[in-house]
Amino acid sequence: MTQNVVVIGAGHAGAHAAVSLRDLGFEGAITLVSDEAQLPYQRPPLSKSYLLGKQDGDALLLKSPEVYAEQRIKYLSGNRAVAIDRSGRVVVLADGQKLPYDKVILATGGRRAVLSAPGAELDGVVGLRTFSDAADIKARLGAVRNVVVIGGGFIGLEFACVARSLDVNVCLVELAGRLLGRSVSEITARHVEDVHRANGVSLCFGEKVVALHGEGRLQSLELSSGKTLPAELALVGVGMTPNVDLAAAAGLDVLDGVLVDTFLRTSDPDVLAIGDCARFPANDAMMRVESVQNATDQARHAAHTITGHLAPYSALPWFWSDQGGMKLQMAGLAQTADRFVVRGSPASGSFSVFCFCGDRLVAVESVNRGADHVMGRRLIAANAALTEQQASDESFPLKNAISPNRGAPAGEGMTRTASNVRSLDERMK
């Protein structure tokens, strides 16, 4: 019988897992271990409202401080789990404490991927993953004139918007020939590109940062074409690396993520893994997803597994990004799609791209069209018989495509087409 659960990592996944266990009536001891100093907080605002000064530290908290006491969750902050002793069934912390466990939930997330180029260690070369990263960037932003963003992923683009709103010159360098190469369709990516250009961001595609120069502090970046960009601040947005070291040292199976089964159990059934650090099965593929939806859905799912409610994990992935006045929302996996249909008009700044694989709707990308996003999630989850013609016809009510007889469990639409899907690891690059 499970008496002691130790949750390692207190981000979206870990904090939700602890609370979900109580929601499901778990009465044993729950210890939530975090190597960060703060109470568990939301990461998405770090590249948006927090940097803009619209939300302060307290507003970022995932739960109020009282919740942990009320829910009898022992929260150990500023303390790193350094080993899982599976034979002794204890989690060892950096300060020497040994926490006995019946079940461990690994929710260790990831860390910023580093830029490998000479000069990457210069003062002024920053990344954005944690609250302290964001606080550092916020303090620097007021004193810079020229910023370079390295990587055309979501975090880099959100940061570019913030910097432009402060009237800072922004140049974004991207190795590929387009933005968001591994996360959205070409149609959506080109629209995002247009919006950023119109906002004054200069875009350098097909370029690599080969060196960063300065005397202690960053002054310029050198690109593969030989071009030099002046900058006092460079944001490295080249993705993240999942934190798997603890799992690997404990002898668990890892492969760019902690490998789990459909119940989110690792190769040791008493250790589960969830959120950004976990690679989970979706039919014949394994995938790792970096999103709040994935972290919180898997947290609930792990709590179900621990409390004996075993069911395969099959939630539909969805994601959002706020870039100035543009709200992007994505449901499903566009990477599997081979045909794309636009509903609405990109020129008006409000449209959706319906992404089909064969005759099957697999993803919907919406720009300033929240209703389409909500409906898209329902359509994909219900395996709806939506045709391309209906998708593009604004006079056709999307809800009419949902037939009560064609329903499939939420997420099945995602997993059935996943054989060739690349993981979403690169989503935030």
Ligand SMILES: Cc1cc2nc3c(=O)[nH]c(=O)nc-3n(C[C@H](O)[C@H](O)[C@H](O)COP(=O)(O)OP(=O)(O)OC[C@H]3O[C@@H](n4cnc5c(N)ncnc54)[C@H](O)[C@@H]3O)c2cc1C
């Ligand atoms: C700037 C930014 C903006 C984002 N915007 C969006 C968005 O708009 N929409 C969206 O859906 N997603 C967004 N994301 C992604 C989303 O925040 C992540 O997918 C989510 O936070 C993952 O949660 P997690 O709990 O799995 O991992 P994390 O949030 O990374 O939490 C893991 C925690 O575990 C700790 N930890 C690691 N190892 C140990 C150890 N050995 N001992 C103790 N503690 C440990 C880490 O320090 C960390 O606190 C954004 C991410 C960032 C960084």
